[in-house]
Amino acid sequence: EVQLVESGGGLVQPGRSLRLSCAASGFTFDDYAMHWVRQAPGKGLEWVSGISWNSGSIGYADSVKGRFTISRDNAKNSLYLQMNSLRAEDTALYYCAKDVRYYYGSGSYNYWGQGTLVTVSS
Amino acid sequence: QSVLTQPPSASGTPGQRVTISCSGSSSNIGSNTVNWYQQLPGTAPKLLIYSNNQRPSGVPDRFSGSKSGTSASLAISGLQSEDEADYYCAAWDDSLNGPWFGGGTKLTVL
Numbered sequence: 001e002v003q004l005v006e007s008g009g010g011l012v013q014p015g016r017s018l019r020l021s022c023a024a025s026g027f028t029f030d031d032y033a034m035h036w037v038r039q040a041p042g043k044g045l046e047w048v049s050g051i052s053w054n055s056g057s058i059g060y061a062d063s064v065k066g067r068f069t070i071s072r073d074n075a076k077n078s079l080y081l082q083m084n085s086l087r088a089e090d091t092a093l094y095y096c097a098k099d100v101r102y103y104y105g106s107g108s109y110n111y112w113g114q115g116t117l118v119t120v121s122s
Numbered sequence: 123q124s125v126l127t128q129p130p131s132a133s134g135t136p137g138q139r140v141t142i143s144c145s146g147s148s149s150n151i152g153s154n155t156v157n158w159y160q161q162l163p164g165t166a167p168k169l170l171i172y173s174n175n176q177r178p179s180g181v182p183d184r185f186s187g188s189k190s191g192t193s194a195s196l197a198i199s200g201l202q203s204e205d206e207a208d209y210y211c212a213a214w215d216d217s218l219n220g221p222w223f224g225g226g227t228k229l230t231v232l
Contacts (some may be wrong), residue, residue, distance in 0.1 A: 037167075037223075044124070044226040045159070045167060045210055059220050095166060106222035107214045108157045110178055112166040 001024040002111045004096045009116030012086055020116055022079040022096030027111075030054070030074035033099035035109060036081045038092035038118075048094070049081065050104030057104055064090075086120045093117050125150060126211055126224035131232060133230040139199040142227045144211030146192050150222060154214040158187055158193040159223075170209070191197040198229075206231045 008020040020036070036048040049060045049070040058070055068084040079096055094116050095110035127145040134140040144156065158171035169178050171187035174194065186197045194213075198205055211224040 029158045044208075045161075045223040047158075047212075047223065050221070061220055062218070086199075089183060100169075105214050105221070106172075107154070107212045108169060108172040109167075110169045111173075112168070117143055 002098065004098060004111055004113035006094065006096050006116035007115045009094065009118045011119045011121065012037070013122050014087060014120055016086055017082070017084045018086060018118060020081040020094055020096075020118070022077065022084070022085065022113060024077045024096075024098070027098070029072075029077040031102060032108070033057075033102055033104035034072060034078075034079045035097045035099060035104065036070060037095045037097050037112075038090075039115075040089075042090040045090075046092075050099070052104050053102040059104060083118070086118075087119050091118060091120050102117070124217055125222050126200070126213060128209075128211060128224040128227045130225065131146050131228045131230065133232055134201045135232050136200075136201055136203065138201045139197060140228070140229065141198075142196045142199055142209050142211075144194045144196070144224050146194075146213060148192060148213040149217040150213045151189065151194055152192040153216055155188065156189050157212045158185075158196045158226075159195075159210045159212065161210065162204075163207070165209065190194045193202075201231055205229060 035050040096113040098111040100108040159167040161167045174189040175187045
């Protein structure tokens with residue numbers, strides 16, 4: 001059974017940093033691209049960042065470019081999101097999602113975690 | 123504001139057929155495949171349709187997708203109360219070099 005379990009969320013002050021993690025199991029992790037998608041309270045889905053199977057291709061939404069860094073450790077079946085210079089508008093539930101393909105450009109995510117909540121507030 | 127436009131709401135009665143539209147442009151729907159997601163209240167999104175019209179295993183054939191030019195549609199036939207959810211379209215955008223979600227459509231089963 002495929003499982004994606006996010007962790008690392010919490011309450012953080014504006015300008016500070018936070019690192020999210022996603023532990024994957026139930027599939028061959030290094031065969032697939034992975035993504036972070038967020039959802040602000042009461043709002044729609046927003047793609048944040050994606051990384052190909054071998055970390056060779058990485059992409060970011062304009063809203064987080066230069067502040068967030070995605071990475072993966074295939075030996076540990078884990079995905080990460082380092083979030084720096086956090087802003088109030090980054091407040092959201094952050095989902096880890098598995099791509100159906102090895103490259104991150106498909107837009108098709110067939111498994112999602114339950115999300116970890118990040119709240120940016122003073 | 124999303125680059126993919128969906129109606130904010132849709133509704134139907136049990137047994138009815140409803141469609142949800144998703145309008146884009148040549149840089150997204152016009153040149154890439156469309157995916158649809160269902161998000162039941164309080165849960166994570168679920169892939170409903172991929173590659174315009176393909177259903178992942180386990181998705182009932184009541185759900186179908188189509189694409190024409192720069193628009194796509196999700197159709198739900200034999201509407202059931204458990205279909206009440208938010209539905210999102212998604213497609214890669216070549217200009218933005220990233221995948222984009224539509225704003226979402228809240229489906230109400232009357």
